[in-house]
Each structure stands twice: as C-alpha cells, then as structure tokens.
Amino acid sequence: MTEHLTEDEVLAAIPGLTRTRLFAFIETQLVIPLRQETENSSAHSFRQVDFARLRLLCELTDDLELDEHALDIVITLIDQLHAARQDLLAIVRAVEAEGIEVRTRVGSAIIAPKK
Amino acid sequence: MTIDPYGALGLTKSATADDIKKAYRKLVRTSHPDLHPDDAGAEARFKEIAAAHDLLKDPATRARFDAGEIDASGTERPQRQYYRDFAEAGDNPYQQRQGFETHGDPADIFAEILRQRTRQGGGDFGDRGFPMPGPDFRFMLEVPFLDAVRGGEMRITLPEGENIAVRIPQGSQDGQTLRLRGKGGPGHGGGPAGDALITLSVRTHSVFRREGDDILVTLPITIDEAVLGAKVTAPTISGPVSLTVPKGVSSGRVLRLRGRGVPVMSSKAAGDQLVELKIMAPPVIDDALRDFLTDWRKNHSHDPRAELLNEAAS
Numbered sequence: 483m484t485e486h487l488t489e490d491e492v493l494a495a496i497p498g499l500t501r502t503r504l505f506a507f508i509e510t511q512l513v514i515p516l517r518q519e520t521e522n523s524s525a526h527s528f529r530q531v532d533f534a535r536l537r538l539l540c541e542l543t544d545d546l547e548l549d550e551h552a553l554d555i556v557i558t559l560i561d562q563l564h565a566a567r568q569d570l571l572a573i574v575r576a577v578e579a580e581g582i583e584v585r586t587r588v589g590s591a592i593i594a595p596k597k
Numbered sequence: 598m599t600i601d602p603y604g605a606l607g608l609t610k611s612a613t614a615d616d617i618k619k620a621y622r623k624l625v626r627t628s629h630p631d632l633h634p635d636d637a638g639a640e641a642r643f644k645e646i647a648a649a650h651d652l653l654k655d656p657a658t659r660a661r662f663d664a665g666e667i668d669a670s671g672t673e674r675p676q677r678q679y680y681r682d683f684a685e686a687g688d689n690p691y692q693q694r695q696g697f698e699t700h701g702d703p704a705d706i707f708a709e710i711l712r713q714r715t716r717q718g719g720g721d722f723g724d725r726g727f728p729m730p731g732p733d734f735r736f737m738l739e740v741p742f743l744d745a746v747r748g749g750e751m752r753i754t755l756p757e758g759e760n761i762a763v764r765i766p767q768g769s770q771d772g773q774t775l776r777l778r779g780k781g782g783p784g785h786g787g788g789p790a791g792d793a794l795i796t797l798s799v800r801t802h803s804v805f806r807r808e809g810d811d812i813l814v815t816l817p818i819t820i821d822e823a824v825l826g827a828k829v830t831a832p833t834i835s836g837p838v839s840l841t842v843p844k845g846v847s848s849g850r851v852l853r854l855r856g857r858g859v860p861v862m863s864s865k866a867a868g869d870q871l872v873e874l875k876i877m878a879p880p881v882i883d884d885a886l887r888d889f890l891t892d893w894r895k896n897h898s899h900d901p902r903a904e905l906l907n908e909a910a911s
Contacts, residue, residue, distance in 0.1 A: 511782065516737040516796065519753055527737055531683035538631050538680040545625045560631065561691050564684035567634065
C-alpha cells in the first residue's frame with residue numbers, strides 16, 4: 483500500500499505550511515486527505531498525492547502570491563487540465579493500437595478543416 | 598553546481614530585492630513543472646531558478662554570496678515529486694471528471710463524453726453559474742476481520758457532523774473502496790452532491806487468516822486424536838462445526854471444509870476453510886503414557902527424518 487503521512491509529518495516537510503494554513507486548505511477542500519477512523523478517534527492521513535499537492539498550493543501562495551480565490555481557480559484549472567490530458571492520452575493510445583486504416587481515417591478527420 | 602544565481606534569474610548583481618522577487622515570479626510562471634506538465638525541461642529549469650532564489654531572497658545570505666563567503670552549491674535542491682507526477686496517474690482523487698468508466702458497450706464511451714460536454718457547456722449566456730458536482734469526501738475505515746468477511750454495518754461521522762451507517766459488503770477486502778453516492782460535499786448551481794469514498798483497512802484476527810476467498814485456521818489436536826482419528830469441533834467464520842480427523846494424521850496436514858470460507862458476492866460459491874492440524878502433547882505426561890511409549894519405542898522405532906537427511910546431503 484502507499485505510504486501515508488501524518489499531519490505533523492506534512493507540516494515538518496513543507497516549508498511555509500503552517501497548521502492554520504493546512505486547516506484552511508482542508509476546510510476549503512483544496513486538499514482532501516483521508517480520515518483515519520478508529521474506535522474513538524479521527525485523524526487526517528495524507529497520501530503522497532496530497533503531499534505533492536500541498537507543496538504546490540504553498541508554492542502558488544508564496545511564490546506567485548495568489549490569494550485564496552485565485553488559488554482555488556488555478557488549482558481547479560490545473561485539475562481540469564490533467565483530466566483533459568488523461569482523456570486525450572487514453573484516446574491517443576486507443577487509436578494508436580488500431581490498424582493503419584483507422585489511424586489514417588481518424589488522423590485526417592482531426593487535421594481536416596471543419597465545415 | 599556552478600551556476601550563477603543572478604544569471605539563472607536573468608539579472609545582474611545590481612538587482613534590487615524587488616527585481617529578484619519579480620524575476621523569480623515570472624520564471625515560476627514559465628517553468629514550474631506543475632504549470633507546464635508537457636515541458637520536460639521545466640523540472641531542471643525550476644530547480645535552478647528555485648535554488649537561485651533561495652540564495653538571493655534573503656539579504657543576509659545574498660550579501661555573503663556577493664562577498665564570496667558561500668557559493669551556489671549549498672542551495673541545490675533535493676529530488677522531489679511534483680504534483681503532475683500524481684495528477685497523471687489514473688487514480689488521482691482530485692480528478693475533475695468521472696473518467697471513461699462505463700458499464701456498457703465500450704463503443705458508447707464517445708457518445709457519453711459528448712453527452713456530458715453538451716450538458717455542462719450547453720447553458721446559454723443567461724444561465725449564470727454552471728452546475729458543478731460537489732467534491733468527494735474520502736475516509737479510511739478500520740473494519741474488524743469478521744465484519745469484512747461476513748458483511749456488517751459500521752458508522753462514520755461526516756465532516757458536517759452527520760453520522761451515517763456504512764454497509765460493509767460480504768467478502769470485503771483490505772484496501773477496497775466503497776462509494777456512498779451523494780454523501781460527499783454539496784453540488785453547486787444545481788449540480789449533484791459528491792460521493793463519500795471509504796477505503797477499508799481490515800484488521801487481523803487472532804484465529805482466522807484470509808488467503809483470497811479461503812479462510813485459514815490452525816487447529817490443535819491431541820496425540821490420540823491424531824493416531825486414532827476423532828470427531829472434533831473446529832471454529833469457522835459462521836460458528837463452530839464438527840470436523841472428522843482421519844486416523845494417523847501428522848501436524849501440518851490440511852483438511853478442507855468446502856464452502857466455509859469467504860462468501861463471494863458475484864457467485865454462489867463461497868471459498869473454503871482450510872484447517873491445518875497441529876498435534877499438541879498433553880500438558881502433563883502421565884506414567885501410563887510414558888510407560889506405553891517407552892515400550893512402544895523399543896519395538897516400533899521408525900525414523901521420519903531419514904529421507905530428509907538423505908536429501909539434505911545430496
């Protein structure tokens with residue numbers, strides 16, 4: 483299974499990340515960690531993807547001086563970009579696996595100017 | 598690393614602190630790997646820029662560098678993983694769309710994408726605020742072994758404080774994710790609510806172990822049961838059952854209880870329970886047993902290790 487980090491580990495590893503800021507990110511759902519539920523306690527548990535995302539959020543905030551609204555817009559656009567790229571990649575792989583005839587037909591349909 | 602931090606930021610030594618900040622921000626925009634997922638060179642460029650900025654952003658460090666007290670090598674940044682490395686992965690939880698999962702004909706995938714596009718983008722300009730589904734909430738839930746195997750119900754508390762029941766399906770596996778539709782964050786502009794995604798972490802059990810759909814149990818038996826055979830009681834996940842131990846068994850012999858393993862949702866056949874026998878000496882060796890075995894050894898010795906020792910030597 484993937485390695486998970488605790489709240490303290492995440493705070494220690496990312497410069498510029500304070501507990502207040504981390505809670506704000508979680509509150510606004512810019513980052514959605516897992517919640518570790520045991521008998522009578524509940525704690526956050528951060529995956530590697532959450533960790534990398536937190537670091538990006540901090541860099542966008544500190545280096546580009548984005549405020550929370552701009553940050554929300556930028557990270558949402560980045561996510562949409564990745565989704566679109568992944569769709570595209572899936573289609574490219576699927577078409578690539580087809581024979582020469584299909585590839586030619588699909589390729590020319592894309593290149594051909596729209597009516 | 599022998600780079601010139603001023604050169605890396607496109608500046609000269611006369612740059613002001615403000616120049617440094619501006620130049621750095623501009624370069625972050627053009628070179629941050631997460632803002633340029635297709636740019637293979639972005640990572641190397643960003644590393645250099647960030648190292649240069651680390652050195653020059655602090656006036657004290659910058660003064661020491663200018664005076665030749667330190668060089669640029671100390672600021673080299675360690676390898677790191679960028680968000681784009683995860684965002685590319687198929688299971689990225691921050692994905693902004695449902696993906697190509699379809700339960701019908703693969704040929705319908707394209708039609709489905711087009712349908713989603715038209716629904717989301719088709720609103721006319723008078724329609725302010727487009728519908729957006731709410732975010733998914735993610736949880737990790739520790740499940741007792743038997744609840745995972747037999748199915749059960751547990752409760753979790755949502756971030757808003759609502760306490761909901763989670764039905765653990767029969768035969769749930771460690772790491773499996775359950776989806777509760779509509780139990781995530783509320784949607785915007787008439788969009789549907791997100792889902793609650795619950796990843797199960799199955800606890801171990803002191804008696805039962807699981808291997809695929811089979812349940813493994815180690816069952817202690819006595820010497821006489823091993824020699825003479827017996828009807829004994831064995832625990833299973835659905836309660837004790839009677840089990841026939843054949844005559845003359847050894848430790849390690851595995852008996853199979855068909856259909857007493859993990860129920861499988863998709864088919865009617867459940868897994869099996871495998872019972873591994875383990876011969877236990879009685880807690881007290883009484884005179885009768887000792888005398889009998891002493892006698893028995895005189896005339897009936899056999900060496901169960903003979904073959905083993907032969908093979909070990911070859």
